[in-house]
Amino acid sequence: MEYRDLVIIGAGPAGLAAAISAYEQGIRDILILERENFLGGILNQCVHNGFGLHTFHEELTGPEYASRYIDKLSDLKIEYMLETMVIDISEMRNVIAINEKRGVMEIQAGAIILAMGCRERPRGALNIPGSRPSGIYSAGTAQKFVNLDGYLPGREIVILGSGDIGLIMARRLTLEGVNVKMVLEILPYSSGLKRNIVQCLDDYDIPLKLSHTVTKIHGSERIEGVTVSQVDEDLMPIPGTETYVSCDALLLSVGLIPENELSRKANVTINPKTQGPIVNERLETSRPGIFACGNVLHVHDLVDYVSEEAALAGKNAADFIKNVSSEGLEVEIFAGDGVRYTVPNKVNPINVEKYLPVRFRVTKVFSQATVLVEFDNLPVHKKKKTIMTPGEMEQVFLPKSWFTERPFLRKITVRIEGDENA
Amino acid sequence: MRESQKLTCINCPMGCELEVSFTDSGEIIVSGYKCLKGLDYAKKEVMNPTRTITSSVPVVDGEMAMVSIRTDRDVPKKLIRDCMMLLKDMKVNAPISAGDIIIENICGTGVNFIATRSVRKK
Ligand SMILES: Cc1cc2nc3c(=O)[nH]c(=O)nc-3n(C[C@H](O)[C@H](O)[C@H](O)COP(=O)(O)OP(=O)(O)OC[C@H]3O[C@@H](n4cnc5c(N)ncnc54)[C@H](O)[C@@H]3O)c2cc1C
Numbered sequence: 001m002e003y004r005d006l007v008i009i010g011a012g013p014a015g016l017a018a019a020i021s022a023y024e025q026g027i028r029d030i031l032i033l034e035r036e037n038f039l040g041g042i043l044n045q046c047v048h049n050g051f052g053l054h055t056f057h058e059e060l061t062g063p064e065y066a067s068r069y070i071d072k073l074s075d076l077k078i079e080y081m082l083e084t085m086v087i088d089i090s091e092m093r094n095v096i097a098i099n100e101k102r103g104v105m106e107i108q109a110g111a112i113i114l115a116m117g118c119r120e121r122p123r124g125a126l127n128i129p130g131s132r133p134s135g136i137y138s139a140g141t142a143q144k145f146v147n148l149d150g151y152l153p154g155r156e157i158v159i160l161g162s163g164d165i166g167l168i169m170a171r172r173l174t175l176e177g178v179n180v181k182m183v184l185e186i187l188p189y190s191s192g193l194k195r196n197i198v199q200c201l202d203d204y205d206i207p208l209k210l211s212h213t214v215t216k217i218h219g220s221e222r223i224e225g226v227t228v229s230q231v232d233e234d235l236m237p238i239p240g241t242e243t244y245v246s247c248d249a250l251l252l253s254v255g256l257i258p259e260n261e262l263s264r265k266a267n268v269t270i271n272p273k274t275q276g277p278i279v280n281e282r283l284e285t286s287r288p289g290i291f292a293c294g295n296v297l298h299v300h301d302l303v304d305y306v307s308e309e310a311a312l313a314g315k316n317a318a319d320f321i322k323n324v325s326s327e328g329l330e331v332e333i334f335a336g337d338g339v340r341y342t343v344p345n346k347v348n349p350i351n352v353e354k355y356l357p358v359r360f361r362v363t364k365v366f367s368q369a370t371v372l373v374e375f376d377n378l379p380v381h382k383k384k385k386t387i388m389t390p391g392e393m394e395q396v397f398l399p400k401s402w403f404t405e406r407p408f409l410r411k412i413t414v415r416i417e418g419d420e421n422a
Numbered sequence: 423m424r425e426s427q428k429l430t431c432i433n434c435p436m437g438c439e440l441e442v443s444f445t446d447s448g449e450i451i452v453s454g455y456k457c458l459k460g461l462d463y464a465k466k467e468v469m470n471p472t473r474t475i476t477s478s479v480p481v482v483d484g485e486m487a488m489v490s491i492r493t494d495r496d497v498p499k500k501l502i503r504d505c506m507m508l509l510k511d512m513k514v515n516a517p518i519s520a521g522d523i524i525i526e527n528i529c530g531t532g533v534n535f536i537a538t539r540s541v542r543k544k
Pocket residue numbers: 009010011012013014015033034035036040041042043046048049050051052084085086087115116117118140143164165168259262293294295296300301302303304306
């Protein structure tokens with residue numbers, strides 16, 4: 001069996017940044033495994049701009065952002081294998097992958113970094129009565145059709161769900177001459193970034209209907225139209241509000257879930273809130289030597305944070321391979337009132353360098369509320385925020401000194417206090 | 423006198439609803455912003471709104487079927503559709519390097535469509 005110091009699964013921005021960072025920490029025996037025939041992951045189909053503002057201070061398109069890392073990877077001569085699908089990993093870091101030329105490969109890894117990204121919620125998860133004609137696609141699939149394969153999913157389109165991919169596709173298709181009739185969102189607010197609502201919908205006068213959903217799909221072989229209804233506070237359709245909208249395609253932009261089939265095989269504990277692995281401050285999962293970063297860990301809206309997080313995972317995997325020990329007790333981080341989840345979920349204070357970034361999402365829209373960080377139920381940090389929405393990731397930075405001042409710390413809580421909307 | 427215009431500021435998640443109106447002498451009055459970024463944004467949006475256009479076009483003989491492209495600078499918002507018309511039925515031949523000009527001086531703006539990735543020959 002082959003042995004490799006570090007095996008990285010997935011060559012999206014997370015896998016690429018993790019590899020470069022591990023290399024910079026002195027690890028040379030690195031192998032990246034990618035199932036597609038190109039590097040860069042989902043960025044290849046994201047031809048729009050808006051990537052990298054934080055890291056490079058300019059607005060790059062997806063492919064341009066990816067190429068900054070791909071170029072670096074080839075300069076460093078880091079090894080990768082394309083069209084290679086990882087099918088199994090074990091708790092003991094044994095990796096099984098298949099590739100047409102080499103067949104089944106078994107690799108023992110010193111450390112593994114999971115960077116498989118996320119996938120769209122399947123349409124089965126959606127409860128719409130009516131037949132299942134063709135012409136229903138996830139927004140990401142439609143994005144791949146248009147940007148990578150070069151054909152249009154339809155001529156008259158309704159988009160269900162106001163996630164960012166749906167918004168971006170509304171603009172992209174409009175510019176291709178498609179009639180995008182409306183974007184429907186069942187919640188009373190959009191989960192998309194404000195910038196995308198303005199630049200993808202408002203710019204082209206595409207209506208965004210909040211508190212609306214599709215209640216019936218019409219057509220037998222090909223979709224012919226949908227029934228649209230308004231919903232009440234409990235998200236139940238309000239009788240009498242139904243309208244018929246004709247269309248030849250329906251795009252679903254109903255959210256992303258981390259791709260963790262492999263992680264489950266390795267018995268990595270999954271956080272039910274994020275659908276990604278539970279990790280400590282080193283981004284190490286419940287299995288020693290298996291790390292996770294990027295969208296496989298939790299869905300990010302900014303690629304810059306993906307790269308940043310991945311660099312940290314790469315460094316920590318390098319430390320693991322070099323056998324840097326970490327003694328001391330782990331402190332749990334809890335998502336308190338108003339916080340849906342935090343990443344990481346645990347911290348060993350010894351390993352905190354200058355500060356510990358804690359990223360989280362809130363449970364609903366908060367205005368004029370306070371982010372509260374508590375150490376053993378005592379507030380250590382308060383920050384007032386004019387607005388927080390579930391669609392945008394929030395973060396707090398906990399300086400090293402807070403940990404050194406409290407050697408017996410057991411528990412950290414992040415919660416939201418006070419809300420005008422309440 | 424021009425009619426007043428409603429905008430949403432995109433500079434932070436607050437998303438302030440801005441209203442822009444004009445005095446008889448042509449001065450711009452903005453209301454609804456919570457910080458100065460909103461004021462600047464509103465002025466630019468009513469006086470000279472611009473956008474980057476991104477798209478992708480088919481490649482002949484390429485390793486990939488499509489090449490992604492964008493404008494190398496912003497173009498006036500009102501010219502977006504005209505610029506897109508130029509891409510209709512457009513095809514490019516492989517090989518293409520990132521940064522190559524795909525169409526020069528689009529709609530007389532001095533702005534070019536450039537490739538945002540490289541595509542090798544098949
Ligand atoms: C449609 C869309 C639009 C976006 N727009 C923006 C934007 O405007 N601005 C911004 O900053 N961010 C944006 N993002 C977010 C950002 O692009 C993502 O957060 C980022 O690409 C995630 O990187 P990743 O490496 O975790 O995942 P991915 O890019 O998805 O990469 C994962 C890789 O793993 C591979 N893989 C998976 N399973 C296996 C396996 N079993 N074996 C081998 N390989 C495997 C996949 O093929 C893929 O290449 C957008 C995301 C999407 C989906």
